[in-house]
Amino acid sequence: MSAAQNSLDIYPIHRVPATRPFIWLAAGWDSMMHSLGPSLAYGALVALLGTMILGYQEHPLYIAAAVCAFLVVGPVITAGVCELARRRDHGETSDFQDSLEAIRHNRSHLLSLAEVLAFVAVAGFSLAALVLYATVGSVAPAIESTVWGNVMAQLSTAHLLAYSLAFLGVSAVVFLLSVVTVPMMIDRHVDPGIAMRMSLRVAVRDLPAMIIWAGLIISLVAFGFGTRLWGMVLVLPLLGHATWFAYRDIVEEE
Secondary structure, three states: OOHHHHHHHOOOEOOOOOOHHHHHHHHHHHHHHOOHHHHHHHHHHHHHHHHHHOOOOOOHHHHHHHHHHHHHHHHHHHHHHHHHHHHHHOOOOOOHHHHHHHHHHOHHHHHHHHHHHHHHHHHHHHHHHHHHHHHOOOOOOOHHHHOOOOHHHHOOHHHHHHHHHHHHHHHHHHHHHHOOHHHHHHHHOOOHHHHHHHHHHHHHHOHHHHHHHHHHHHHHHHHHHHOOOOOHHHHHHHHHHHHHHHHHHHEOOO
């Protein structure tokens, strides 16, 4: 048996029913309400970043840039929110300053995870762009032509299909690699490789619950984007708190 497999075997998985993700969201909401100020501060940071990137219109290149930027800062923000949930769960103080401890102590691991997720996004959108260039001769409408116009009216069916498939593919891979990755890193101080392999293991063994969990995440994130990212002020911390409870429920104590 390999060393990597040995390292995973010390963290047995507790199977959960398919409806369990609704419990995680409820627990996450309750946890968020007890540290509302610092939780919303993290959500506001992401909303502000996304709003700055999408300053013109919803051009595919800007959306791709927003997704990549989110995947760079996402693990760091999620670590802060998960730390708020972890500290409250353990009966400790949970203010914004306290949450920064998890980021400081796991900085190198979080940055390594961010690099992997950003690479996945860049690879996915680059592949879509290459396919479009080879088949229809253009990656997207010219940015200058969409600043004052309707972007959606200028996108061809091929553009919409290629970028939608790329987004779905990137989202699926990111989800598989991050189900319990961030909370496991801040709680067990494992390296990103072990945490990502554990996330893959969880996703495969608890597939019905993971499908529902992914659907809930997609719905909430769609709401956040549908409100021009301001809904992310609430959505991101809610998902961060819920992710802590998902991890606690699934990965058993050593």
